[in-house]
Amino acid sequence: MTLRLLVLLAVAVISAVLPTAAPAQDNVLNVGKYGQLATYDPHAGGLDSMWWTLNNFYESLVDLNDDINGLRPVLATAWQMSPDGKTWTFTLRSGVKFNDGTPFDAAAVKFSVERAQALKKAASLYVKPIAKVETPKPTTVVFQLDKPNNAFLAGLRFLLIVSPTAVRANDKGGDSAEGWLRDHTAGTGPYTLERWEPNIIHVAKKNPQYWRGWPAGKFTTLNLRHIYEPETQRLMIEKGELDIAENVTNDTLPALKRNTDLTVYEKAGTTLMVTFLNTQGGPTKDIRVRQALHHLWNQEAFNAITGNAANPGPLYAPLLGRAWKMENPYPYNPARAKQLLAEAGYPNGGFQLRYQSQKGDADKRAIFEIFQAELSKLNIGLELFDDTWPALVKRATDWGATRDAGTVVHMFGYFRPMFIPTPYDFLFSMYHSDAYPTKGGRNFTYYTNPEYDRLVNESMVTLDAAREQRQLRQAAELLWKDAAVVVNGRIVDKIVTRKDVKGFIYEGDRISYRYWDMSRER
Numbered sequence: 001m002t003l004r005l006l007v008l009l010a011v012a013v014i015s016a017v018l019p020t021a022a023p024a025q026d027n028v029l030n031v032g033k034y035g036q037l038a039t040y041d042p043h044a045g046g047l048d049s050m051w052w053t054l055n056n057f058y059e060s061l062v063d064l065n066d067d068i069n070g071l072r073p074v075l076a077t078a079w080q081m082s083p084d085g086k087t088w089t090f091t092l093r094s095g096v097k098f099n100d101g102t103p104f105d106a107a108a109v110k111f112s113v114e115r116a117q118a119l120k121k122a123a124s125l126y127v128k129p130i131a132k133v134e135t136p137k138p139t140t141v142v143f144q145l146d147k148p149n150n151a152f153l154a155g156l157r158f159l160l161i162v163s164p165t166a167v168r169a170n171d172k173g174g175d176s177a178e179g180w181l182r183d184h185t186a187g188t189g190p191y192t193l194e195r196w197e198p199n200i201i202h203v204a205k206k207n208p209q210y211w212r213g214w215p216a217g218k219f220t221t222l223n224l225r226h227i228y229e230p231e232t233q234r235l236m237i238e239k240g241e242l243d244i245a246e247n248v249t250n251d252t253l254p255a256l257k258r259n260t261d262l263t264v265y266e267k268a269g270t271t272l273m274v275t276f277l278n279t280q281g282g283p284t285k286d287i288r289v290r291q292a293l294h295h296l297w298n299q300e301a302f303n304a305i306t307g308n309a310a311n312p313g314p315l316y317a318p319l320l321g322r323a324w325k326m327e328n329p330y331p332y333n334p335a336r337a338k339q340l341l342a343e344a345g346y347p348n349g350g351f352q353l354r355y356q357s358q359k360g361d362a363d364k365r366a367i368f369e370i371f372q373a374e375l376s377k378l379n380i381g382l383e384l385f386d387d388t389w390p391a392l393v394k395r396a397t398d399w400g401a402t403r404d405a406g407t408v409v410h411m412f413g414y415f416r417p418m419f420i421p422t423p424y425d426f427l428f429s430m431y432h433s434d435a436y437p438t439k440g441g442r443n444f445t446y447y448t449n450p451e452y453d454r455l456v457n458e459s460m461v462t463l464d465a466a467r468e469q470r471q472l473r474q475a476a477e478l479l480w481k482d483a484a485v486v487v488n489g490r491i492v493d494k495i496v497t498r499k500d501v502k503g504f505i506y507e508g509d510r511i512s513y514r515y516w517d518m519s520r521e522r
Contacts, residue, residue: 029219029501029518031244032233033202033226034360035511038390040193041181042160043116043123046393047429047442050123050158051419055514056204056222058160058187061090061109062153068270068508070421071154075104075161075188085148085463092139097209098163099185099192106135111164113143115176122440125429126155148461150468151424158419162186190516191222199388201225210516217519228360237262237496243520245496246510249362250307256496263497263504268309270316270418270508271491272426273363275355275371276444279484281399281408283351288344290483293411294330295337296374297486305366311490314480315426316418320473329481338378349379355411356385356392364413367488371411385409396444397437412444415491417509423472427456431479447484 035052039045042058055063061076078091096104110133116123117130129149134142145152166186170177177186185193188211191204206220214220225242227233233245234252238259248256257264277284277293284290299310311317313326341349355371357364365386372382385395392412399407419425428435433448435441452475459471479485493510503518 027218027220027520028223029221029244029515029520030223030225030242031513031515032236032242032246033224033511034228034233034247034358036199036226036388036390038393039178039182040185040196041178042162042187043112043119044121044178044181046122046390046440047158047419048389048393050160051512053185053187053189054157054160054512055189056191056516057185057189057193058162059189060159060161061092061156063157064421064507066505068418068421068506071157075109079153081153086145088143088145088152090141090143092141093211094139096188096211098166098188099207099209100163100166101209102163102165103138104161104188105138106141107138108161108164109133109141109159110135111167112159112161115162115167116159119176119178120440123158123160125435125440126158148463150460150462151420151422151428154420154422154425161188199226212516217522219515219518219520222515230360230362234496237498240498243498243501244504244513247360247362248494248496250305250494253307253494261499263499263501265495265497265504265506266307266492267495267506268490268492269506269510271415271493271510272311272314272316272417273308273367273413273415273488273491274314275367275486275488276412276414277484277486278408278410278412278445279448279482280446281403281405282410283344283346283353284410286344287483288340289346291330292337292340292344293371294483294486295333295340296371297330297488298332298370298374299489300332301370302366302489305370306363306489306492307494308363308489308492311487313476314431314485314487315423315476316490319418319421319423319426320469320476324473326477326480328487330483334374334377337374341378341380346380349375352381352383353410354383354385354408355413356387356395356409357413358389358392359386361413361415363415363491367413382411393437400436400438400446413488414442414444416442417507417512423476424456424460427472427475427479428460431484432456445484447479447482449478449482452478452482 059074062071063074065072076090077093113127113133116127129145130143131146132144163186167177170180183196190210192207194205195203202224204222230247230249233247236242237245277290355368375382430442431447435443455471455475459468462468495510500521502521505514
């Protein structure tokens, strides 16, 4: 059976399972997604929950501006920092309501901070610096920090505000409504979750309480459909069954660009593609094996297959200065890789590694295949684990708790955009020892280096901007030298929309969308 026939059959199955999409309706937006959530709770889930719900179901005090190089006000209208960097005062937007009709105010902000801190999941990393929340009046909230924190303001992008009334009404046995909020929403955003069928579809309806209102033409219904295969997304957007396809491959772009019914966005955003190497388990615990894997990475082959580009370092490099660049300490050099493996006790290979990849991600599949081909030449096997994102996170997190040699994943493919406009978004959240997955972070390499942690910690609290930048650059260089993560490149995002969908705002990655800003051209 041909691949083309298999894809056509997949489209037929999806069309039978999901609600009929064609003909397109003015108030309905159909989006092809390949990411998956474990929960809609903005305080109990991982970064993926906050990333998915931000701007659509829940809102924050601040968010990325349209140029993704700074912050814009959302639920806050103004803010100021004290000279010692430890007191932040925010003026809140008046007249905002949650989707349950209750008012947004300073008490709701305080409630959300304390709930996020208590649940100790990903959201807690961003509010951990807060020692005390004061609410002198409904439109003013004051955060008292125990010490200055240079990531604090930007990190408030991921303090998503939830209705205290909804949480209290749906608390079951002291769970802070965590069970109810898994598949319900209680935010100030433009949409409310109506139905969620995991791995199939999320249906959202407009929040009639939304403070920006509902001008004519706005999409009042969202169908967010899980479609893992890029070819299936391509066929469905060509047929008009999708309005947005977020997962298409480089080789399909020429035909998509020729289609006059479509708009193709091809942008090099802020997204870094890396392979985490497990520094605490299996052969990759040895730095020489990790260095060898770096020397086996063929960047040119990856770029040719995917249309992506090289990235000069283990973060979105412009965050450390537009003119600053890092030299790759381990360029492609299979001969040097073989030598390092011999020094590590593997002159003839003879071992197996596991690579973990998100289902439907063509870029990660290409990374796996490039590594697999290079490793096979050295008599080293590479096994693929391909699953949904929540399942991958759970496997890596569970391993961090047990350190079971039988379940260790040695290589973890991961893409990460700039969530907040600060180097700490990468250098803390992805690599600091306080950001292990078991602590809500994304340090899937379980990298631990006291000198690295010291550099990041000290830079975070200094009020000397030059010292901060100098220490962060040192930390980035140290991390790459320690070979904890293979930098696979900077993603060139490929997003396709129907031509009549207007108002698309590029958020620096191919996953984040502000649906309320879009409309269908009449």
